[in-house]
Amino acid sequence: MKSEITILGLGAGDLDQLPLGVYKKLKQASLCLVRTMEHPVINELSAEGVIFESFDHIYQKHEMFEKVYEEISETLLSRAEREPVIYAVPGHPMVAEKTVQLLLENGPERDISIKIDGGQSFLDPLFKALKIDPIDGFQLLDGTALSKDDLHTNQHMIIGQVYDSFVASDVKLTLMEKLPDDHEVYIVKAAGSKEEVIKKVILYELDRQMEELSNLTSVYVPPVENEVYRYKEFSKLREIIAVLRSPNGCPWDKKQTHKSLKPYLIEEAYELIDAIDDEDDDGMIGELGDVLLQVMLHSQIAEDEGMFTVDDVIEGISAKMVRRHPHVFGNVQVEGTEDVLENWQRIKAEERAEEGNTEKSLLDGVGRALPSLIRGFELQKRAANVGFDWKDVSGAWDKVKEEISELEIEFNKQHNTDDIKNELGDLFFALVNVSRFYGIQAEEAMNATNRKFYNRFTYIESLVKQSGKPFSDYTLEELDRFWEQAKAKGY
Structure with a gap:
């Protein structure tokens, strides 16, 4: 006899919801294995003489649900190699049942037939109990593996597998990353059955209000009505930019082009650098947002012109990062940063060759629009990669002296x-070469000096202002003493 596992769905509630065919098979079974005994149907069928054997004890053995499901499925497969198995799960076998997915995946490899027989999903009675229409858009999510990136707050969200207070706590914390603490959510138990319970709670109290948890417990999160709460979502940002560029949008945004935005991109990049140098986290949030705005505007302009979209931009950079990091996403072995950089350059060259963009010079890939100190640094680095470089920094220092x-x-x-x-x-270029030997970006060094000069000079200004006299009343020597004071104070 061919090995076989028949999987039956126990439905979402009590015996009245159980399909007749499933009921007959359960009644005829000499033994029915169940993932858990925590289901109203099991109590009623046990009273009618059906014998059940559960896997509840396995939940106590493992800290991770994945391990629980793996052991249950392996036990079922091993047993099926000896005799036909009847296995029952809550709800419908194909809805939120990881053990069933594992059986479907691994059964055929061991020549074990997996049959799925009916059962009512908990979704239909849940929609009815909550009076919501899924056509508006809904998500069915696993409470044991919930990620904030999975959440679409403009849709109905149904979170299943909320077995215990630990899962409930994780669900709450994940939801609070996108929703306000006082957002109303619903705890739904045994929807459609005689034991149905629907309880509205404030999000931050979710794990405190779930006194009786079971396999029939779900959390329902209504769509947000206040659009402000969607501001953390990329889709909302994209929507906002599209509106700004629409016929009824902002006159300034509508008239922008790739070329007209160039100065703003440069400006925002340098303002971000200032925030980084100031170690200003709030400032970085704002400036990173301004840089992202430039990316979104350029992408929207291109989309309006039918050229490309921000999806293409994201796809391109995602593919590039995976492709150029084979030591992370593939099986390439590296030993340190030098190997990583060597692989990066080799892959980059292969990409250009495939695209037919072979460069006439090794230096052609250095952007002409880069600030001069950065471009000089990159030109020197390219040349150094093929051996055109001083043996050590002493040669670079001698060149500086020569240029002076x-x-x-x-x-x-x-x-x-x-x-x-x-x-x-020539002198600036030689100094860039020295900075390169010490691993210092000359542009950053110059930027730091500019900031230092700004801070010290504004200190001098403050002292002059306090005196009530104009700058012209001070000699250079007096002003220089103020400078030394600023220096001593760490400006």
Whole structure:
């Protein structure tokens, strides 16, 4: 006889909801294995003489539900290799039943036939009990594996598998990452049965109000009505940007182009750098938002023109990150940062070759719009990768001294502004080379010095202002003493 497991659904409530065919098979079974005895039908059928054997004891053995389900399914498969098995689960076998999915996945590999027979899902009586129409959009989520990224707060959310207070607490904390603490939710038990209970509670009290938890307990979260609570969702941001660019949107946003937005992107990037340097978390939130706004505006402009969408942008960067990190998402072995960077450059070159974008020069990939100090750093790094570099920093230092000498010569000449500019450029480039040897980005070093100068000079300004005299009344020596004071105070 071929090995076989027949899976029956016990429905969502009491015996009145059980399909007749399922009832007959349960009555005819000499023994029925059940995931849990916690179901009203089991009590009624036991009274009619049906013998059940449960897996409740396995829940006590493991901390993770995955392990519980794995052991139950393995026990069932092993037993089916000896004799036909009748296995019953709450609700419908194909709704929120991980053990059934494991049996369907692993049974055929062991030549075990898996048959699914009826049972009423808890969803129909739940919709009826709550008086909601699923056509409006709903989510069925697993309370034991709930993630805030799964939540769509503009839809009806039904969270099942809320077995105990620990799961209820995790559900509450996850929901509170997107919803206000006082959002109203509903605890629903045994919907459609004689034991039906619907209890409205405030979200932050969810785990305190679930006194009697069972396999028939679900949490219902109504859609949010206040759009402010959707501001954390990417879909809402996308919707807002689309409205701003729509015919009835903002005149300024509607007239923007990729080119007109270029200055704003640069400005927002540098304002973010300021917030990072200030270690200002709130400032970073705001400035990162402004940078993201630029990404969204450019993507919306492209979508309006039929070129691409923000989905294409996200797909592109996701694919690139997976492709260029084979040591994380694949089976490539690396030993340290150097291997990672080498793999990155090799994969990048392969991508360009496949796209037909082979560069005439190794330096062609360095952006021409980069700030000059950053571009100089990147040009030098590209050249260094193929061996065009000083052996150590001493060579770079000697070059700095050479450029200073050449600059001094030009200073002593007359009417030679262009030559002085050229020599200044050479000196800056040589200093960038020194900073590269020390692993310092010259642009960041210069930015830090600008900030330092700003802080010290504004300190001098404050002292001058306090004195009631104008700057012109102070000698350079006096102002320099103020500078030293600012320096001593750590400005």
